[in-house]
Amino acid sequence: MTEAADLVLRNGRVRTLAGDAAEAVAARDGRIVSVGRTSELDFLVGVETTVVDLDGRVVLPGFVDAHTHMDLxxxxxxxxxxxxxxxxxxxxxxxxxxxxxxxxxxxxxxxxxxxxxxxxxxxxxxxxxxxxxxxxxxxxxxxxxxxxxxxxxxxxxxxxxxxxxxxxxxxxxxxxxxxxxxxxxxxDPGPERIREYLLTAQEYAHRHGVTSVHDIVRDPAVARTYRELDRTGELTVRVRLNYLAENLDAVREAGLVTNHGTEHLRTGAIKAFADGSFGSRTARLSEPYADGEGRGEWTTPPEELAALVERVDDADMQAMIHAIGDEAVDAVVDAYAEADRRRHRIEHAELLSEESIRTAAEEGVVVSAQPNFLKWARDDGLYDKRLGEQRRRRSNPFGRLREADVPLAFGSDCMPMDPLFGIAQATTAPEKRQRLDTTEAVRAYTLGGAYAGFAEDRLGSIEPEKYADFVVLDGSPWEYTDPAEIAVEMTVVGGTIVSE
Ligand SMILES: [Zn+2]
Structure with a gap:
C-alpha cells in the first residue's frame, strides 16, 4: 500500500518549471513525492494529510532571494x-x-x-x-x-x-x-534582539513567498544566532550564509567550506566589494559619470581582487563580489576567468561590457542581479542622471544575459524584498535587452538562485524528490500585466505551511 502524503495541494495550476504544468502536488517528509492531476494524487490523502483545495490558484516553486541582509x-x-x-x-x-x-x-x-x-x-x-x-x-x-x-x-x-x-x-x-x-x-543589539530581528525578517520573507535566502552576514553574532535557530528548529527559511572576505581565515580555520551544512543552514560564499554604488557616484566606470567628476572608486583594486579570488578558490569556497560599474565588473570577470572553480558570482553587475557578458558565459560566472533596480532605469530615473541615456539603456541587460546563456540569479538586496515586484520590473523593462518573459523572470527567481547556491538538485522547481517549497498566488504572473499586484496567499517550506 502507498504511504499517505503529509500535504496535498489540489485543484490548482502548478507551474513546475520542469516541463508540464500540473494540477496537484503532494509532499512527504519535506520532499515532493508526486506531481500530476488532482485525480491521480487523491489516493495519497490519508487521515493525517493536510489537504489544501486551491480552487484554481497558482503554485510556483518557492522564491530563492539570492541577495539579502536579513538582520537589517x-x-x-x-x-x-x-x-x-x-x-x-x-x-x-x-x-x-x-x-x-x-x-x-x-x-x-x-x-x-x-x-x-x-x-x-x-x-x-x-x-x-x-x-x-x-x-x-x-x-x-x-x-x-x-x-x-x-x-x-x-x-x-x-x-x-x-x-x-x-x-x-x-x-x-x-x-x-x-x-x-x-x-x-x-x-551591539545583543542575542535576544538579534533573534527578534531574524525571526521578524523570516516572517517577512515568507509573507512575500520567499523560501530560501542567500544572506550576507557582517556580524558574527548573527551567524551564531542562525545556528541557534537551526538547532532549535525555529529556522523555517533556508539560509545560505555568506561571509565577508575579512573573515576568510576564520572561516577556513573553523573548517567551513561552501555547501557544508544542514537542510536549512549552509555555508555559502566569501563576499567582497570591488566598488561602490551609482547613488553615491562610487561605482567604478570606464567612462566618467554624466553628472559629476571622475569614474568612481575601487573598494578593492583589480590586483587585490585577483589575489583574493585565488585565495578563495584555493580554500574551496565560492566567491561573491559586489561590482556595479562596468570597469569593476570587467575586473571581477577577469579574476574569475583565472579561477579553477566555476560558479563564482558577481553581485549587482548593473552595467557590464559585451566582452564581460561573453566571458561570463564561457567561464560559467553567475550574475546575481536585482530586477527591482530597474525602477531606476526609467526616464528621469537615477541611471539617467548618473549615467546618461546611452548607458541607462544598457543597464541591467537581463534579456541579453539570458540570450548569451549567462547563469542569472535574481535577488532583492531587500530594496524591497518582494520577488513579484522584481518579476514585474523585469517583464516590463523599458528596453528589449533588459526585458525577460515571465517564465524567464520566474526562473531567475527560483532555479537561477538554486543554481547560484549549488542547490539545483534540491530547489527551484516542482519535481519529485526536491524540497517541498512552494508559493501559492492568487493570480498568474503570466496573465497579469502587473505581477506586482498579485498577492501571495500561502508559503510552504519542506511541506509545512509557514505563512498564509
Ligand atoms: Zn547587498
Whole structure:
C-alpha cells in the first residue's frame, strides 16, 4: 500500500518549471513525492494529510532571494520605521514611540529628507527624543545617519573626522560612511534582539513567498544566532550564509567550506566589494559619470581582487563580489576567468561590457542581479542622471544575459524584498535587452538562485524528490500585466505551511 502524503495541494495550476504544468502536488517528509492531476494524487490523502483545495490558484516553486541582509531587514521592521515621514517632527514622534518600548539605543530607519525641505535630521532634532539615551536615525540609503548629543559625547573621539559633518566647528550630528561602522560596532543589539530581528525578517520573507535566502552576514553574532535557530528548529527559511572576505581565515580555520551544512543552514560564499554604488557616484566606470567628476572608486583594486579570488578558490569556497560599474565588473570577470572553480558570482553587475557578458558565459560566472533596480532605469530615473541615456539603456541587460546563456540569479538586496515586484520590473523593462518573459523572470527567481547556491538538485522547481517549497498566488504572473499586484496567499517550506 502507498504511504499517505503529509500535504496535498489540489485543484490548482502548478507551474513546475520542469516541463508540464500540473494540477496537484503532494509532499512527504519535506520532499515532493508526486506531481500530476488532482485525480491521480487523491489516493495519497490519508487521515493525517493536510489537504489544501486551491480552487484554481497558482503554485510556483518557492522564491530563492539570492541577495539579502536579513538582520537589517528585521531591524527595519522592529525598530522605528521612518519611511514615508513627511516632516522631521513626524520622524521624532515615531522615534519617541520606539523609545517608550525599549531600553538603551533608540533606532530609526528609512528617513528621506526630500519629503520635506531637504535638510537632514540633526542632533538638535534628535535631542528632542532623548537627552540621556543614544538616538540614531538612518537615512533610507544607509550611507548617512543622524545622531543625538549623547552619541556624539560617547563616541565622538572614535568617528573619523572626514565623515563627521560640522558647522562652525561643531558636529551637526550628521555622520557618513566609515563613521557608520563605528556606530554599528557600538550599537551591539545583543542575542535576544538579534533573534527578534531574524525571526521578524523570516516572517517577512515568507509573507512575500520567499523560501530560501542567500544572506550576507557582517556580524558574527548573527551567524551564531542562525545556528541557534537551526538547532532549535525555529529556522523555517533556508539560509545560505555568506561571509565577508575579512573573515576568510576564520572561516577556513573553523573548517567551513561552501555547501557544508544542514537542510536549512549552509555555508555559502566569501563576499567582497570591488566598488561602490551609482547613488553615491562610487561605482567604478570606464567612462566618467554624466553628472559629476571622475569614474568612481575601487573598494578593492583589480590586483587585490585577483589575489583574493585565488585565495578563495584555493580554500574551496565560492566567491561573491559586489561590482556595479562596468570597469569593476570587467575586473571581477577577469579574476574569475583565472579561477579553477566555476560558479563564482558577481553581485549587482548593473552595467557590464559585451566582452564581460561573453566571458561570463564561457567561464560559467553567475550574475546575481536585482530586477527591482530597474525602477531606476526609467526616464528621469537615477541611471539617467548618473549615467546618461546611452548607458541607462544598457543597464541591467537581463534579456541579453539570458540570450548569451549567462547563469542569472535574481535577488532583492531587500530594496524591497518582494520577488513579484522584481518579476514585474523585469517583464516590463523599458528596453528589449533588459526585458525577460515571465517564465524567464520566474526562473531567475527560483532555479537561477538554486543554481547560484549549488542547490539545483534540491530547489527551484516542482519535481519529485526536491524540497517541498512552494508559493501559492492568487493570480498568474503570466496573465497579469502587473505581477506586482498579485498577492501571495500561502508559503510552504519542506511541506509545512509557514505563512498564509
Ligand atoms: Zn547587498
Amino acid at each position: 531587514l528585521g531591524k527595519q521592521q522592529v525598530e522605528a520605521d521612518l519611511s514615508g515621514a513627511t516632516s522631521p517632527d513626524e520622524c521624532l514622534d515615531r522615534l519617541a514611540d520606539r523609545r517608550a518600548e525599549t531600553d538603551g539605543w533608540v533606532l530609526g530607519f528609512g528617513y528621506d529628507e526630500s519629503r520635506w525641505d531637504g535638510g537632514y535630521l540633526t542632533r538638535d532634532h534628535l535631542d528632542d527624543v532623548s537627552t540621556d539615551r543614544p538616538v540614531v536615525a538612518y537615512r533610507e540609503d544607509l550611507h548617512l545617519a543622524s545622531v543625538n548629543s549623547v552619541v556624539l559625547d560617547r563616541l565622538g573621539e572614535e568617528f573619523p573626522d572626514e565623515y563627521v559633518e560640522t558647522e562652525s566647528g561643531t558636529a551637526t550630528g550628521v555622520l557618513r560612511e566609515d563613521a557608520l561602522s563605528v556606530l554599528r560596532e557600538a550599537i
